[in-house]
Amino acid sequence: MAGILTDLSHLRVVPVVQLDDSAAAPRLGEALQHGGLPVVEVTFRTAAAAAAIRQLRRHCRDVLVGAGTVLTPTMVDVAIEAGAAFVVTPGFNQAVVDHCRRRQIPIIPGVNSPTGVEQGLANGLALLKFFPAVASGGLAMLKALGGPYGEVSFMPTGGITADTAPGWLAQPNVAAIGGTWIAPAADISAGDFSVIAERAAQAAAIGSTVTIS
Numbered sequence: 001m002a003g004i005l006t007d008l009s010h011l012r013v014v015p016v017v018q019l020d021d022s023a024a025a026p027r028l029g030e031a032l033q034h035g036g037l038p039v040v041e042v043t044f045r046t047a048a049a050a051a052a053i054r055q056l057r058r059h060c061r062d063v064l065v066g067a068g069t070v071l072t073p074t075m076v077d078v079a080i081e082a083g084a085a086f087v088v089t090p091g092f093n094q095a096v097v098d099h100c101r102r103r104q105i106p107i108i109p110g111v112n113s114p115t116g117v118e119q120g121l122a123n124g125l126a127l128l129k130f131f132p133a134v135a136s137g138g139l140a141m142l143k144a145l146g147g148p149y150g151e152v153s154f155m156p157t158g159g160i161t162a163d164t165a166p167g168w169l170a171q172p173n174v175a176a177i178g179g180t181w182i183a184p185a186a187d188i189s190a191g192d193f194s195v196i197a198e199r200a201a202q203a204a205a206i207g208s209t210v211t212i213s
Helices: 002-011 022-034 049-059 073-082 094-103 114-122 138-146 165-169 185-190 193-209
Strands: 013-017 039-043 064-068 086-088 127-130 153-156 177-179
Touching: 002 013, 002 039, 002 127, 002 153, 013 193, 022 039, 022 049, 022 185, 022 193, 039 049, 049 064, 049 073, 064 073, 073 094, 114 127, 127 138, 138 153, 138 165, 153 177, 165 177, 165 193, 185 193
Parallel strands: 013 039, 013 177, 039 064, 064 086, 127 153
Antiparallel strands: none
């Protein structure tokens, strides 16, 4: 887990994507690399997710690939077999956390309350997803959680945009943010990978220039 925390803290922004066709995965990976943001969370919201992860691992070996929206232990197994390097969940599911630990794959479970954070701490997790970030109280809630839980880092995801990203990244308890604005499903389907590369470059620049306050 420490390795993934270090990697994400360095990258700072994680594109969260939904792929309807796994054949588009290599071009997506190349676009993210070209933009200087070699990381992606492929959500298991479509039947193409596992195949897309396989394609990314096969053709874009320098891209850090995670599996998102993982809801069951079986989905954990599918993600691992596809080649995912880490797992992200929308909520805190103890069965999924336990299975990830048995399979020795890093997991970033979603929380949005002190109770969820304490579940994470009880499981020895130092990096948690704050989700849905904006709907769960936004920056005010994140700052409030930083008070009693200073040892926890968060990856806020949900409702964050290019305009609001700097504010999130400036928080001392934010390791990285997740964003769907970089590679929306519509742009992937339309083959607009040059636009995705430009957004990735902009996101990478934001991540590298924002100063933690």
